[in-house]
Amino acid sequence: MWDWGTLLSLFLLGFFGGTHCVGMCGGLSSAFALQLPPHIRRVWLILLMNFGRIASYVLIGALMGLLSGMGSLLNETHTLQIVLLVLANIFLLLMGLYLAGLSDWANKTEWVGRWLWRKMQPALQKLLPIRSYAACFGVGALWGWLPCGLVYNASLFALSSGSAGTGALYLLAFGLGTLPNLLAMGIFAAQLQRLVRQRVLRLITGLLMSAWACRQLWVAVQAALGG
Secondary structure (H helix, E strand, O other): OOOHHHHHHHHHHHHHOHHHHHHHHHHHHHHHHOOOOOOOOHHHHHHHHHHHHHHHHHHHHHHHHHHHHHHHHHHOOOHHHHHHHHHHHHHHHHHHHHHOOOOOHHHHOHHHHHHHHHHHHHHHHHHOOOOOHHHHHHHHHHHOOOOOHHHHHHHHHHHOOOOHHHHHHHHHHHHHHHHHHHHOOOOOHHHHHHHHOOHHHHHHHHHHHHHHHHHHHHHHHHHHHHO
């Protein structure tokens, strides 16, 4: 069952992780834009790539939620979900500290998906250089599987959700949080970057996110002890 607190936390994780997203993804879209044919405008490249990216996030969330739901049915218990919820909130706690500039432990997990990304690169190469609108979306959809610690954190919440619908919703919230930074990196890039880089704002947001994670950890521990 989803809750507003988790949705808001994942949205803020995506938004205030914007410097990470723009650094990793903004450079890619800029590189792709240099190879565009005249009939495709840069704005359509950015829009379609990001819609494709978020579609992949939603798919990942649905798959993770479906997997956790199957696990709960097989075990006839919520123990697995509680364990995953604890792991997800520990990761969220570390992400909050990362956003606050107090720790970078959560940013050291991107090696996990590198094997999968290497396997998907041949499909990406077939779509490059981009020559159609469908290819813009396809590149974005593959881009959504790029190794990213922020995505891993959101995926853990999906994996603890117990349903495909809730898992998809969690990743959608995260994806929408990343969207403003990547869509606005053209006209409003400077202003937006100043916002997400404000030390005090990032510190407050990161600490609030970590505090929420601690609260959820306490709830999970109580649920485990009560069970």
